[in-house]
Amino acid sequence: MKNHKAQIEVSFHWIFILIAGAAILAFFLIITKHEKESADINIEGAVGERLEALFSTIQQMPDSINNETLRPELEFRCEADGHTYTLKGGERRFNLYSQVIFSPETVGDGRIITWTKIYSTPFPAAQILYLSDEKTQYIFVKEDAENLYKILPELYEKKLVPAEEVQMQTDQGFRKYVIITKNDVVLDSSMTKKTTIVKITSEGEINFKNLEGTATRKYSNQETLFGAIITGNPELYDCAMEKLMLVSRITSEINLERTEHLEDDTDDRCYRFYAHGIPVEYLQSIIGNSTYPPASDYAPLNQVVTSLSILNRDMARANCPTIY
């Protein structure tokens, strides 16, 4: 009789090795998957921290223009929980609680451009960061917006075209187009999906027009007009303007307190500038009119800003402590 005992034991030997090997392989695959997810979260966090530091430090350099390479794409949103951005494909949302940033919906995957300006009322109230990239093109209609074209820094992708040539513009592969004009424009069909028209309807008012519809917004001065141009998006414009007006009110409140101290301590020679509480009244008016959206428009704010700057100039000429 043949002995089959050894053959069964050899087969069992191999089955046992296969099962043990499969278990070890599965264990390592699980560990690798877990480590990859963990690394992705770490990268998201590290990029977010770096961007936050970048935004904070750039904003401290007023009137500066910079460009940097940013590989990941950032998606900006304005929702109920505030002004946020995420890395494309990521889940973590970074909240822009205090930074006044005007940007299009998507920025990144290439060269990004930053421009910092001071918003004044008439004292420096806030620092504005205009953030865009090489994939967003700004098209200025020559007859309507040549002066704005000249002010926008050269680093931005910008173009100046005569009114009759706007409808001949075709898609050149940019991610987004923003057309700045004072009149209605007709677009080539290749452009309509990616284009927002920012129409300056009157002094202090703009219309954002795209496939989703038309939205009317108010702007207070050239800095906020550039904010509307750079974003090309009414919701993102709203988020940034609300923060800008909040910061402006806080800075004005600090200047108001300071003015009240100066009024109490000033000498007889300079007291005439504080007579009837005029500087205090101006500052209170600035606080009251620095709202978004405004009650009607920003004309009252601009008027009182002009009055305060004239008063401050007169105080400086008289060698008296100035309001700002």
Next chain:
Amino acid sequence: MKKPKNKKAQVQSGETIIVIIIVTIMIIIGLVIASKTKTRNATEESTALNEIDTMKIALIASSLNELKCSEYSAMVKTCMDYHRILSFRDTVLEDKQSSKNYYYSLLGDSEIKIKMIMPDQEPSVQVVTLYKYDNISANKSSSSVFIPLIVFNTMEKENYFSVLEVRKYS
């Protein structure tokens, strides 16, 4: 005569099992060592990030337009205005215009003080706390940055040597 039992296959099976057990133990030891190294690196990275955060807050605090001196409407970079410092303190303390939330988002879990040397006054050193995070407890660790600057009193036309202290809690 009895035939001796063949135990060769049993020994070979036992050998395989022992090898697998030893390999598993080695893998577990390797994972424990890797995990401990990762934890230590994460702690060091966290400390470095805290220090960067402190520097960032110090840069923001020393650059606030609300505090800077102005000479005929032009901001002077390395100087803070005495009356603006007091007004800033009062505005944030009284939470005017929701300033507390705004400055918390800007300055986070930190405490910012200015120590001014005023030789002609009593006391000669005045300390003003510009901003203080609400939930400071003795158990929290902190790191500090000191920035020297000038504080200008526009009424007295005097400059005071001062130090801006920024303490970040974690």
